[in-house]
Amino acid sequence: MASSSTTFAIATLLFAALFAPAKSANQSSPGSFCPTALFTFADSLSDGGNRDIEEARFDNIGIPSLEFNGTEFVSLDFAYAGATVLQVENQPFSSPHIFSAQVDDFVRHQQTVVARNGREQSEPWYENALFYVEIGGDDINFALPLGTDTVINHTIPAVIQGIATLYNHGARHVLLFNMPRADCSPNYLQAFQQYPAGTFHYDNDGCIVEVGQLISYFNSNIQRLATELAQNYTGLNVYYSDWFAANTYVMENMNQYGFTNALQSCCGGGGKFNCNGDGLCGCAPLNEPNVTYTVCNDPSQYFTFDGIHYTQHFYQIMSDFIIAGQYLTPSVKLCKAVNEPEGPL
Numbered sequence: 057m058a059s060s061s062t063t064f065a066i067a068t069l070l071f072a073a074l075f076a077p078a079k080s081a082n083q084s085s086p087g088s089f090c091p092t093a094l095f096t097f098a099d100s101l102s103d104g105g106n107r108d109i110e111e112a113r114f115d116n117i118g119i120p121s122l123e124f125n126g127t128e129f130v131s132l133d134f135a136y137a138g139a140t141v142l143q144v145e146n147q148p149f150s151s152p153h154i155f156s157a158q159v160d161d162f163v164r165h166q167q168t169v170v171a172r173n174g175r176e177q178s179e180p181w182y183e184n185a186l187f188y189v190e191i192g193g194d195d196i197n198f199a200l201p202l203g204t205d206t207v208i209n210h211t212i213p214a215v216i217q218g219i220a221t222l223y224n225h226g227a228r229h230v231l232l233f234n235m236p237r238a239d240c241s242p243n244y245l246q247a248f249q250q251y252p253a254g255t256f257h258y259d260n261d262g263c264i265v266e267v268g269q270l271i272s273y274f275n276s277n278i279q280r281l282a283t284e285l286a287q288n289y290t291g292l293n294v295y296y297s298d299w300f301a302a303n304t305y306v307m308e309n310m311n312q313y314g315f316t317n318a319l320q321s322c323c324g325g326g327g328k329f330n331c332n333g334d335g336l337c338g339c340a341p342l343n344e345p346n347v348t349y350t351v352c353n354d355p356s357q358y359f360t361f362d363g364i365h366y367t368q369h370f371y372q373i374m375s376d377f378i379i380a381g382q383y384l385t386p387s388v389k390l391c392k393a394v395n396e397p398e399g400p401l
């Protein structure tokens with residue numbers, strides 16, 4: 057996290073560079089989009105087990121990822137670990153910074169920028185920004201194992217509401233993620249072992265069928281609303297990122313990508329999935345206070361770092377897909393915007 061003053065200084069510089077007047081606006085050619093800024097609305101899946109996902113995803117096209125400086129938002133990353141779409145109660149890992157609260161944080165940030173620079177000056181910064189929305193998975197996670205489509209049916213309208221609010225505040229490019237293969241995450245595979253054999257079923261990849269079905273239902277809703285949003289809101293581009301399909305492809309061809317281990321955590325408390333204790337690596341184990349954790353020698357051979365959050369290597373591959381427009385509907389190639397600050401910062 058951003059703890060050192062060096063990190064803060066870099067974040068400040070990036071912030072200034074990002075919001076300085078651009079000499080040349082957008083250099084996009086048809087089929088490509090060169091965002092000048094990135095705003096993130098997400099849960100902890102946007103922050104890798106051993107590296108920040110936006111960093112891994114976007115540093116090769118030069119879009120800076122800014123940070124929360126520890127006391128207040130100087131950040132353009134509004135994500136929080138445990139963030140849901142709907143407020144949930146009694147979940148130790150949940151966060152009050154739900155999607156609507158993150159959108160509110162963005163609106164406050166924008167008001168400050170507009171007050172300082174004027175509406176006309178500020179508008180293009182938002183119109184040409186990429187709004188990264190990866191949310192809803194925790195609503196499902198926290199509802200497991202008994203979650204039904206009820207939670208999803210309630211979640212979807214609130215996702216629409218949040219994106220509509222972003223649109224009303226100038227967003228025109230939304231990168232909307234579906235949910236990846238949490239049904240194969242070591243932490244869930246471990247947790248679901250407590251149920252009697254036959255309660256849940258496992259597919260050929262070793263993933264939990266019933267969880268996969270729930271995720272697929274969520275994803276089909278997200279895909280549908282991506283299409284509808286783009287139809288209903290003039291000028292809005294919604295790029296649907298089929299993270300589930302990309303994840304499945306890499307899992308089924310993992311050797312080709314240098315992975316040896318999809319279903320075991322790199323860091324964990326031992327056992328079949330290296331997740332004994334049911335706790336995330338580094339967090340207090342929930343059920344077995346005496347579990348000790350070990351970290352694998354080479355995280356790049358693993359899908360997940362801590363049983364839920366993916367490794368840098370995994371994110372790098374997902375990042376390459378996105379930048380190349382793969383698993384994106386409509387497909388768009390992301391490129392680096394020319395955004396030169398005028399004068400001394």
Ligand SMILES: *[C@@H]1O[C@H](CO)[C@@H](O)[C@H](O)[C@H]1NC(C)=O
Pocket residue numbers: 064125126127128130
């Ligand atoms: C975070 O940023 C705010 C606003 O610039 C500043 O007042 C505060 O001191 C910063 N906190 C840290 C820990 O750098």
Ligand SMILES: *[C@@H]1O[C@H](CO)[C@@H](O)[C@H](O)[C@H]1NC(C)=O
Pocket residue numbers: 081082084088089090183184
């Ligand atoms: C680029 O700028 C043009 C004209 O200012 C605008 O119509 C278009 O939407 C912009 N393209 C992108 C991808 O932001």
Ligand SMILES: *[C@@H]1O[C@H](CO)[C@@H](O)[C@H](O)[C@H]1NC(C)=O
Pocket residue numbers: 204205206209
């Ligand atoms: C969720 O919505 C779908 C489609 O409208 C509906 O078929 C289903 O019965 C709903 N589920 C619940 C639990 O309300």
Ligand SMILES: *[C@@H]1O[C@H](CO)[C@@H](O)[C@H](O)[C@H]1NC(C)=O
Pocket residue numbers: 216281284285288
């Ligand atoms: C889009 O508009 C249609 C028709 O008004 C409405 O039924 C649908 O719910 C809207 N969808 C979204 C995602 O806004």
Ligand SMILES: *[C@@H]1O[C@H](CO)[C@@H](O)[C@H](O)[C@H]1NC(C)=O
Pocket residue numbers: 344345346
């Ligand atoms: C954990 O270790 C302590 C000290 O060795 C022991 O007293 C306690 O019973 C252990 N707890 C469990 C749940 O195994």
